[in-house]
Amino acid sequence: MKKYLMIIVMAMMAAISVNAQSDNYSKWSMKGRVGGNLATITDAEDTKMKLDVTAGFGVDYRISKNFALALEVNHDQFGAVDKKDDVDLMLDYFHIPLMAKFYATNWLAFEAGPQIGFLSKAKVDGHSNYAGIKVKDAFEKTEFSLPIGVSFEPNISSGNLGTLVVDLRYHLGLSKANKVGDNSSRNSAIVLTLGYKFGL
Numbered sequence: 297m298k299k300y301l302m303i304i305v306m307a308m309m310a311a312i313s314v315n316a317q318s319d320n321y322s323k324w325s326m327k328g329r330v331g332g333n334l335a336t337i338t339d340a341e342d343t344k345m346k347l348d349v350t351a352g353f354g355v356d357y358r359i360s361k362n363f364a365l366a367l368e369v370n371h372d373q374f375g376a377v378d379k380k381d382d383v384d385l386m387l388d389y390f391h392i393p394l395m396a397k398f399y400a401t402n403w404l405a406f407e408a409g410p411q412i413g414f415l416s417k418a419k420v421d422g423h424s425n426y427a428g429i430k431v432k433d434a435f436e437k438t439e440f441s442l443p444i445g446v447s448f449e450p451n452i453s454s455g456n457l458g459t460l461v462v463d464l465r466y467h468l469g470l471s472k473a474n475k476v477g478d479n480s481s482r483n484s485a486i487v488l489t490l491g492y493k494f495g496l
Contacts, residue, residue, distance in 0.1 A: 322495025325356045327461060331489030335374040338469065339479045342380050348373035350487055356397075366395040366407070371416075372467075374483050387435065387473070387483070388417035393443050405447040407465075413439040413483075433475070439483060440471040449493060458494030463487070 329352055336345040352370030359365065369392055375385040393411035400406060418432040445465030469482030 324496040327493035328353045329489040329491030333485045333487040335485035337376045337481045343376040346377045364397040389413040408444045411441045442468045461491040
């Protein structure tokens with residue numbers, strides 16, 4: 297009986313210790329992230345996804361144990377590949393998302409929020425002009441989208457060296473990406489990044 301009581305007491309002490317650690321988080325933290333994405337353009341005929349890179353940085357504000365806001369600036373290389381001609385369309389964006397994060401556990405957060413993007417460069421297989429027009433002029437200078445994802449991260453405590461963060465997101469384009477043509481093409485991408493986050 298004493299043995300069982302000792303086990304129960306030890307389990308309770310461990311639970312209290314975990315709880316105390318989970319409440320010890322930094323209000324403010326910074327992070328950098330780099331990774332890859334599989335992107336395509338919806339409603340465009342005979343296109344397939346292309347693999348490219350993503351990088352950025354951001355600031356998180358922890359409102360409470362379970363909620364946080366994250367403001368980021370990311371550089372994403374999107375686009376698509378034409379299946380017929382194997383032509384590679386490259387669209388470079390600077391995206392600024394404001395993500396709301398819900399921490400289901402101490403290390404797992406679900407995130408979503410509005411995002412605005414600014415087109416910085418557009419080219420086709422290294423050429424800024426294609427089929428008689430400047431490629432960048434065929435696309436909208438700004439786009440609106442909704443990133444939805446999940447973040448794997450331990451809690452950040454003041455004074456520690458930080459932690460690695462893995463983000464997996466789906467980029468859902470809400471506004472038209474193209475200016476030319478009757479179709480309403482939108483950017484669509486799966487983005488996976490590895491980041492480093494530290495408390496301030």
